[in-house]
Amino acid sequence: xxxxIYGDDLCQVPMLKSTMFRDRxxxxxxxxxxDVKVNENGEEIDQYDALNPxxxxxxxxxxxxxxxxxxxxxxGSTMVNDYFSHLTNGVRIxxxxxxxxxxxxxxxxxxxxxxxxxxxxxxxxxRGFELQHFVGVFDARMVRIYRMxxxxxxxxxxxxxxxxxxxxxxxxxRDELHAKVLQSSGLTDTLSRxxxxxxxxxxxxxxxxx
Amino acid sequence: xxxxxxETFLGTLEKATSLDALQQLTFALKDLYHVDHVVYxxxxxxxxxxxxxxxxxxxxxxxxxxxxxRVDPVVVGCYQRFHPVDWKRLDWTTKTAKxxxxxxxxxxxxxxxxxxxxxxxxxxxxxxxxxHSCKDDEWTSFIxxxxxxxxxxxxxxxxxxxxxxxxxxxxxxQSLSPRExxxxxxxxxxxSRAQVADTLAxxxxxxxxxxxxxxxxxxxxxxxxAVARAMNRGLIVV
Numbered sequence: 001x002x003x004x005i006y007g008d009d010l011c012q013v014p015m016l017k018s019t020m021f022r023d024r025x026x027x028x029x030x031x032x033x034x035d036v037k038v039n040e041n042g043e044e045i046d047q048y049d050a051l052n053p054x055x056x057x058x059x060x061x062x063x064x065x066x067x068x069x070x071x072x073x074x075x076g077s078t079m080v081n082d083y084f085s086h087l088t089n090g091v092r093i094x095x096x097x098x099x100x101x102x103x104x105x106x107x108x109x110x111x112x113x114x115x116x117x118x119x120x121x122x123x124x125x126x127r128g129f130e131l132q133h134f135v136g137v138f139d140a141r142m143v144r145i146y147r148m149x150x151x152x153x154x155x156x157x158x159x160x161x162x163x164x165x166x167x168x169x170x171x172x173x174r175d176e177l178h179a180k181v182l183q184s185s186g187l188t189d190t191l192s193r194x195x196x197x198x199x200x201x202x203x204x205x206x207x208x209x210x
Numbered sequence: 211x212x213x214x215x216x217e218t219f220l221g222t223l224e225k226a227t228s229l230d231a232l233q234q235l236t237f238a239l240k241d242l243y244h245v246d247h248v249v250y251x252x253x254x255x256x257x258x259x260x261x262x263x264x265x266x267x268x269x270x271x272x273x274x275x276x277x278x279x280r281v282d283p284v285v286v287g288c289y290q291r292f293h294p295v296d297w298k299r300l301d302w303t304t305k306t307a308k309x310x311x312x313x314x315x316x317x318x319x320x321x322x323x324x325x326x327x328x329x330x331x332x333x334x335x336x337x338x339x340x341x342h343s344c345k346d347d348e349w350t351s352f353i354x355x356x357x358x359x360x361x362x363x364x365x366x367x368x369x370x371x372x373x374x375x376x377x378x379x380x381x382x383x384q385s386l387s388p389r390e391x392x393x394x395x396x397x398x399x400x401x402s403r404a405q406v407a408d409t410l411a412x413x414x415x416x417x418x419x420x421x422x423x424x425x426x427x428x429x430x431x432x433x434x435x436a437v438a439r440a441m442n443r444g445l446i447v448v
Contacts, residue, residue, distance in 0.1 A: 052291075054293070075331075075365065077331070089388075089389040090387045090389060092423065094427065096361050096365045097361075130361060132422060133418075133422070154413055156419065170416070170419060200293070200299055201299040202303070
C-alpha cells in the first residue's frame, strides 16, 4: 500500500519509520557508498528529515518499508539549492509549483513494482497538489531504474563520471508516461487515487477502514 | 477571474509597504473573488506573529479569548504542512472542533475554506486562507477554477510579508541569476521558447524551469507578465 505521511506523523507508524530509515542506510551507505551519517540504530537521517518533509512510502504486507521518497517545497530549504546549484547554472530553483524529491530508496526485498508504484505516487502528488515539476538529485545507478519504470527525468546538469556521476533532474506529469508507469506498477488508477485520498482526508480514511 | 484584474491586484500588492496596506488588500481580494473572507497569517523566522484579514473584529477577539488556536482544525491540519488544504478534508469530528465550527459559522467565517500553508526561508511559516459560505458543489467548482491562482496569490502575500519584516531578518535574495536573465531577455526580444532553448543550448524542459523560477521571483502570474516585470524593474535590457 502507498502511504503519504508527514515527518511529524511517522511516530504513529514506528515499524514503518525505523525500517525506512534503516533501508535508507542500507541503500545509500552500504550499497552506494555515499558519505551519509548513520546513527546508532542503523538509521540514515539527515538535516532535511528535520524539516518535516512529506514521505511517500510503499508499505509491505508485513507493515515494513518497501520503498520511499521524500518531498520538500522549494520555497524553503532544499538540497538542490543548498548544495547543487553548480549543476543548475547557479539558478535557485524556487516555486510553489516545484517540489524537491530526494532519498528515493528501495528496500532489498522490494520488487520492481515498488519503484513503479512510487513513481505513480509522484504523479498523484503532482496532479493532486497542482504541481508543475519535481526537482531532484540522483546518481548514475538511478538513471537505469528510472528508465526501466518509464519515468526518466530531464537532466538539468551533471557532475562526475561513471558511477559517481551526480545529476539534478526534473520530473513532470505526462499522460503517456503515466500509462506506462501504471502498467509497471501493476496497480489501477482507482486504487492509487484512493490511497492518496485516504492519506489526506481523515473522513475518507474512516470509510475505507470501517 | 479576468487576468487583467488579477495582474492589477498583484501590481498593487507589489507596491504595498505596510501591514495596513496588506490588510486593505485582503479586502480588495475578497471583493475580486466575491468570497466572504481572505486571511493571511504568518510567523517569522524568529517566532513573531503577524496577521491581515477580513474577519470580523469580534471573531478575532473571541478566537484569542477562547484560545481557539489550540482546537482549530485548520491550524492543527496545516501547521508544518505544505500542501493546499480544503477544509472539507480536515478532521471536524471531535467535540471541540464541532463547537468551534458552529461558533465560527455564527461569526460569518463561512462553512467552506481553502488554506495554503507556506514554508518560507529559515523556518518562516505562513497560512493564507479564503473562506466562503456556499454549497459543496459550488465550492468545489470555485476551487477547481481558481486553485492555482490562489496558491500564487498566497505566495505573493508571503513574499510581501517577508519583505515587511526586512528590518529584522535579511531578505532572501530575489534577484535573477545570469541564466534566468538570459532566458527572460530572449523572451522579451520575441524569441519562441524553442529558439531561446536553442540559443542557450539547454532543453526546453530546463528552460521551462528557469522561466518558472524567474516568474516566482518576479511575483508574476505568467511568462508574459514576468517578462514585463523584469523589464519594468530594469533587470533585463532589450
